[in-house]
Amino acid sequence: MSRYTPPRDSAEWLRRDLAVLWHPCTQMREHPDTLPLVPIRRGRGAWLEGMDGTRYLDAVSSWWTNLFGHAEPRIAEAVAAQARELEHVIFAGFSHEPGLRLAESLLAVAPRQAGRPPLARVFYADNGSAAIEVALKMSFHSHRNRGDDQRTRFVALTNSYHGETLGALSMADIPLYRRTYAPLLLQPLFAPSPDAFAAEPGESAEACALRRADELQALFEAHPGQISALILEPLVQCAGGMRMHHPAYLRRARDICDAHGAHLIADEIAVGFGRTGTLFACEQAGIVPDFLCLSKGLTGGFLPLSAVLTTEHVYEAFLDDSRERAFLHSHSYSGNPLACAAALASLAIFDEDDVLARNRRTAARMAELAAPLAVHPQVADIRQTGMILAIETRAASGGDGTAVEIAGGMGLRAYRHAIARGVVLRPLGDVLYWMPPYCVGEDELRHLADVTTTALTEAFA
Numbered sequence: 001m002s003r004y005t006p007p008r009d010s011a012e013w014l015r016r017d018l019a020v021l022w023h024p025c026t027q028m029r030e031h032p033d034t035l036p037l038v039p040i041r042r043g044r045g046a047w048l049e050g051m052d053g054t055r056y057l058d059a060v061s062s063w064w065t066n067l068f069g070h071a072e073p074r075i076a077e078a079v080a081a082q083a084r085e086l087e088h089v090i091f092a093g094f095s096h097e098p099g100l101r102l103a104e105s106l107l108a109v110a111p112r113q114a115g116r117p118p119l120a121r122v123f124y125a126d127n128g129s130a131a132i133e134v135a136l137k138m139s140f141h142s143h144r145n146r147g148d149d150q151r152t153r154f155v156a157l158t159n160s161y162h163g164e165t166l167g168a169l170s171m172a173d174i175p176l177y178r179r180t181y182a183p184l185l186l187q188p189l190f191a192p193s194p195d196a197f198a199a200e201p202g203e204s205a206e207a208c209a210l211r212r213a214d215e216l217q218a219l220f221e222a223h224p225g226q227i228s229a230l231i232l233e234p235l236v237q238c239a240g241g242m243r244m245h246h247p248a249y250l251r252r253a254r255d256i257c258d259a260h261g262a263h264l265i266a267d268e269i270a271v272g273f274g275r276t277g278t279l280f281a282c283e284q285a286g287i288v289p290d291f292l293c294l295s296k297g298l299t300g301g302f303l304p305l306s307a308v309l310t311t312e313h314v315y316e317a318f319l320d321d322s323r324e325r326a327f328l329h330s331h332s333y334s335g336n337p338l339a340c341a342a343a344l345a346s347l348a349i350f351d352e353d354d355v356l357a358r359n360r361r362t363a364a365r366m367a368e369l370a371a372p373l374a375v376h377p378q379v380a381d382i383r384q385t386g387m388i389l390a391i392e393t394r395a396a397s398g399g400d401g402t403a404v405e406i407a408g409g410m411g412l413r414a415y416r417h418a419i420a421r422g423v424v425l426r427p428l429g430d431v432l433y434w435m436p437p438y439c440v441g442e443d444e445l446r447h448l449a450d451v452t453t454t455a456l457t458e459a460f461a
């Protein structure tokens with residue numbers, strides 16, 4: 001083994017990093033001339049600290065994973081304590097306390113709907129995309145186990161994002177991510193997004209949602225008996241540019257799936273755990289999906305873990321003497337105890353710190369601080385759902401008009417402007433957004449608003 005010697009300065013860091021690493025979601029050619037590469041040595045609260053001591057406000061919660069700030073001591077301690085007891089064990093044929101406690105805890109706080117059986121089963125995977133694969137396969141397989149093998153189609157929404165593995169990517173409608181791999185992908189039926197920003201002039205968000213629900217219904221009616229499940233991101237299509245819709249759509253979607261014997265898969269990987277104001281976005285529509293996919297904030301942003309919650313009805317379809325009717329899907333790190341311990345510590349913080357109440361105050365402050373931007377000549381729309389605030393600019397986004405992270409043009413200029421002023425803003429196409437850790441304070445929000453304002457002005461100069 002060669003001995004590691006830490007890079008002496010940022011130039012050496014850059015040279016060595018670019019010699020061996022391949023970073024995600026990046027055209028590596030853009031490093032370092034177009035896009036800075038920022039080495040980070042520690043994180044505290046809403047802040048990241050670079051190798052040279054520069055501090056950056058993490059306004060995107062490190063790709064929407066972080067909930068309560070970096071290196072949150074209670075979660076750090078829970079992970080350390082668990083690591084001293086049991087770091088991992090095969091989860092087939094074996095069980096452990098963090099895995100059991102987390103399943104019970106998640107089911108206890110999962111969304112409820114009067115007159116509908118609750119979510120009753122938890123299946124673990126280890127990242128968001130894997131949770132989507134699990135939900136798609138489980139949905140299809142449960143219909144098949146009940147003697148219905150005609151349900152081979154899925155319905156997804158336009159402008160959706162569900163991850164990067166082939167099944168999850170198949171359900172996504174972001175052209176730049178999808179186009180290249182199109183020959184390899186499943187072909188879902190796409191129903192129009194209920195996105196309120198795309199409402200007709202004078203149409204309310206609710207009316208727009210209901211009109212789109214009618215179109216969804218027509219799509220189901222045109223494919224009788226063929227649809228396994230509808231998959232959607234409740235309330236906010238995050239990667240699609242923080243497009244938001246009225247909860248009335250979700251109620252209609254629930255009814256339409258029921259009427260057609262199809263499942264509803266709620267992808268709350270980004271919006272779960274308080275981002276939209278409630279613990280889960282489905283609560284705002286009063287619905288329970290057949291599959292609830294959770295990841296990202298599940299561990300408070302500490303470790304990769306995902307969970308698919310489903311109903312006893314789905315589960316029972318797999319009980320049989322035959323192994324072929326069992327759900328044989330597995331990941332080596334399914335139910336990892338360290339990740340489960342982080343998730344339990346994170347759930348406890350919601351109670352200990354009365355997080356949702358604090359978030360209501362923070363969200364109101366975000367709205368106040370963003371309000372002056374509404375008159376900025378380059379701002380077309382400011383929208384907010386809980387702790388997600390998006391600023392849609394009038395810029396023509398680079399290329400196909402859909403959201404892609406720091407795609408170039410305005411987004412890239414805004415990103416570079418903000419990072420040079422100690423703020424991590426990663427615009428999605430021509431949309432700037434704030435999705436800070438919940439611990440963000442008044443001074444930090446002011447700094448974020450100031451830098452966003454100058455970034456807008458500068459990016460369009």
Ligand SMILES: *Cc1c(COP(=O)(O)O)cnc(C)c1O
Pocket residue numbers: 127128129130132161162163164233238239267268269270271295296
């Ligand atoms: C991030 C995300 C995923 C994919 O999760 P990964 O852990 O990155 O694979 C799926 N769905 C939504 C809505 C997401 O935001």
